[in-house]
Amino acid sequence: MPKRIALVLGSFHKNEVTDMLEEARSAAREHGLEIVEEVWVHGSIEKPLALKRLLLRDDIHGAAALGIIERGSTKHGLVMGEVVYDAIIRLQLEFMKPIGLGILGPEILPDQIQPRLRPYAREAIVAVAQMLQ
DSSP, X not given: OOEEEEEEEESTTHHHHHHHHHHHHHHHHHTTEEEXXXXXXXXXXXXXXXXXXXXXXXXXOEEEEEEEEEOXXXXXXXXXXXXXXXXXXXXXXXXXXXXXXXXXXXXXOHHHHHHHHHHHHHHHHHHHHHHHO
C-alpha cells in the first residue's frame, strides 16, 4: 500500500507553483507516494496551519509545502521565511511525520525562480519519500 501524502501550495505565485505541482506529482508517482490532498493557500504564512490540519489526519503519512518567498524592498520576506520554516520543522517533530520543504527563498530574486521551480518541488517529494521508508 503506498504512503499517502498531502501538498500545500501557495497561490500568490500561482503560475510558478503550478509548475512545481506538476513536478511534485511526477516525483510522487516515481517514488510510490499517493497524493491524497492538494490544498492551495494564499501564501507561505498560511502554510503551517494548512499543514497541521492535514497532519492531524490518520490517513496522511507526510506532506510537502511548495511556494515562493520572493525578495522585496523590505526584510518582510526574510522574517516570514524564518517563522514559516521554524513552524514547519516544529510540525514535523510534533506529528512525527515528514514535511518536504519546497519553498523557494526567502529573498529569491525573480530571475532565480524559474530554474529552481521543478528541482525544489522534486527534492521536497524525494525528502518525504526517504523519510517514509
